[in-house]
Amino acid sequence: MSRTLALAVATIALTAPATPVAAAPADRQSQFRAAAAEFGVPEPVLLAVSYLESRWDANGGRPSTAAGYGPMHLTDVVAANAGGSHHDEGSEDPRGDDSRETLTPEPGEGDFDSPALRTIELAADLTGTDASVLRSDPAANIRGGAALLAHYQRPFGSSADPGAWYGAVARYSGATAAGAASAFADEVFSVLRQGVERVTDDGHRVRLAPAPSARPDTAAVTRLGLRGPVAGPTECPATVACDWIPAPYQQLPDNDYGNHDKANRPSSAKIDYIVIHDTEATWDTTLRLVQDPTYVSWHYSLRSADGLIAQHVPVKDVGWHAGNWYVNAKSIGLEHEGFAAQGSWYTEAMYRTSAKLVRHLAAKHRIPLDRAHIIGHDNVPGTTPATVRGMHWDPGPYWDWGHYFDLLGAPLRAEVGPWSPLVMVKPDYASNRPAFFGCDTANPSALCPARGSTSVILRAAPSDDAPLLVDVGLRPDGSPATMHISDHGSRVDTGQRFAVAERRGAWTAVWYLGQKGWLRSRDVVPVRGTLLTPVSRTIPVYGRAYPEAAVYPAHIPVQNVVPLQYTLSARQWYSVGLDTSSEYYWAASFDPANHAVVRGEKYYEIQFGHRVAFVKADDVRLVRWG
Known part of the structure; x- marks a missing residue:
């Protein structure tokens, strides 16, 4: 565990639930419903966050390209075992120009200390579930994600209104910049308003009903203490960070x-x-x-x-x-x-x-x-x-x-x-x-x-x-x-x-x-x-x-x-x-x-x-x- 994350966990004095957790439902939709109820997260918020991370897929317990596991994309960079850059591998000259000497870049060292790449450790403490189970068991993974959202919501107070969870959703992104956190939360609430339905990669049909009246509290991002944009002559659409x-x-x-x-x-x-x-x-x-x-x-x-x-x-x-x-x-x-x-x-x-x-x-x-x-x-x-x-x-x-x-x-x-x-x-x-x-x-x-x-x-x-x-x-x-x-x-x-x-x-x-x-x-x-x-x-x-x-x-x-x-x-x-x-x-x-x-x-x-x-x-x- 990184020193930063260890101190944060110790300060919060997190403990596992005092009562045994009931067996998880068999179908994915019910797993979301049960986890939302257990941790007091509005079910549409939990579904929308998961959709933007994984589209509700389990991905066979394999990590994403950012070390994320399961439907809630709980990150475990150590287990995923990050490597160098692909530009360091093989014989390809990235420049590819015969008029210049072949370019052979030096390999880069991995960085494993970012809390955003180790959220599975916090989820394990919040739920009392071993990290290996959170990586491999979709139901446990969903519980871990719900526990994280509930934890991130604490500064904003409990609420059944999905819009009141905008700040927690922004924090869930792991972004260090306010613009990126807001862009992630905006996309989550766009999914929530429009609704979506699909069959997951392991055969579960999941539905998020449209909620066109959801009104997110976008001002909550200002309370997260994130940095502003790195200014410069960027050429990006206005809707992204x-x-x-x-x-x-x-x-x-x-x-x-x-x-x-x-x-x-x-x-x-x-x-x-x-x-x-x-x-x-x-x-x-x-x-x-x-x-x-x-x-x-x-x-x-x-x-x-x-x-x-x-x-x-x-x-x-x-x-x-x-x-x-x-x-x-x-x-x-x-x-x-x-x-x-x-x-x-x-x-x-x-x-x-x-x-x-x-x-x-x-x-x-x-x-x-x-x-x-x-x-x-x-x-x-x-x-x-x-x-x-x-x-x-x-x-x-x-x-x-x-x-x-x-x-x-x-x-x-x-x-x-x-x-x-x-x-x-x-x-x-x-x-x-x-x-x-x-x-x-x-x-x-x-x-x-x-x-x-x-x-x-x-x-x-x-x-x-x-x-x-x-x-x-x-x-x-x-x-x-x-x-x-x-x-x-x-x-x-x-x-x-x-x-x-x-x-x-x-x-x-x-x-x-x-x-x-x-x-x-x-x-x-x-x-x-x-x-x-x-x-x-x-x-x-x-x-x-x-x-x-x-x-x-x-x-x-x-x-x-x-x-x-x-x-x-x-x-x-x-x-x-x-x-x-x-x-x-x-x-x-x-x-x-x-x-x-x-x-x-x-x-x-x-x-x-x-x-x-x-x-x-x-x-x-x-x-x-x-």
Whole structure:
């Protein structure tokens, strides 16, 4: 236990209930009702807080990316075993620019003393329940969350009016800033007023009836003693809490500099992408690293427990985050707080704040809300054949893209009739549970806990027993992909679009890395869009859309246009995500006056495998469908 939390617990002199607690009800709805009654918390408040943390899911007793367990997201950072940053792992150069030396960041140390990451200790003292039970037993977890809310409500007095619990809800967020605490509480009361009903990941139907007349006492936040916002030139929507914590643009020895590049986007270059990352580090570690001039950078960080946003790099400038300089130069990078990403889940609070930010940025920069433009780090291609294997795989197969696009106001759904030659991947997240392994570092071969996933596995034939596909970029020896949690060599994700190669019974084959990849037809929906195919027998595929040598000015070194180890063959079709002139942003010196953009021939972005890729416009012909 941290010294701060130990002193707080001792001061309050918390004791376990004097009378035995009755056995918990079997169904989740009744568990909420019983816990609310036991601790004097209005049931709608308890339900709404839990929904914003976990959407009432148990998540198999596994921790969230912010060390939270169970429906009430009780945090236990020690049990969750936080690690460093994902930028420290693998061989990916976050900058991804051949004109600069490879960037190899130093690992960050974890921080485990924040009370917001150890609420399970306080809940254990309040309820007399062992922390291991609070982590694994949903009913006990709900009791622990109700006890915390009741504890946080004590300064405000007991009340049956949900609105009187606004201050306690704000405190439950764990926020240290008043704006973040208020934003969390506002979202809780928005859920409470609107109502919601769903079936949890372990099969319980839970309902929160709408309470449109709930009037929260928002002034209660002023009594929590939290800090104000960190002022600065943030670019966030007004409905979120947003701090300015700048990444340093600083000259370093040996004519080097860090940790991002000055630019003038979108005037200098159009922004085409928003890239979703998972930090695999705690909040304090994440902020410390991005303020290190020798480290890497991204535009925004989002905190898991309450959805607080910190902006680090102006959107007009280029962050070093995606491992591909072409994508970096044309993207905005969002890092979502988290660690133990192998098998973890993301809070509803962070999903909602992230969606508000992405919706705001997409509207401002005219970025379409689809999976060709809103991509994961795992969808960014390697720049050359040598870098393909080292590219990162966050935010991973448990980021719920379908739910995220619902929150973006751009739901993923069928667009045309059933026989479209173009389909979009759309499994049922809750019931789609691939048998991954590799989530437990102590037992790497053990299967991951069964849980909903955004990813669908492709087979070499229309059978559940057929081999997985081959990704020669990941496995040059030609061996098939595996079901390891990080191996996406035979995997598609929700929202991605592919051309149909064949249909057979309950199966559909799509073109994927030059092969037919089979998946169940129930996991795709028909959509409209543009497809392309080669005009010759085979054409090269690229990991970046760089200009041809003839258009470079004399003072800018020509960047080689190096094909990846894949080819696209005649009679194969792929979904077009966007078209663009080729671009190279020359930024190899500290003085931005020397930076320049070189433009050349036209390319198309395609969904080629799990990652996107690029082909030259002159090499293909297009067909528009629907």
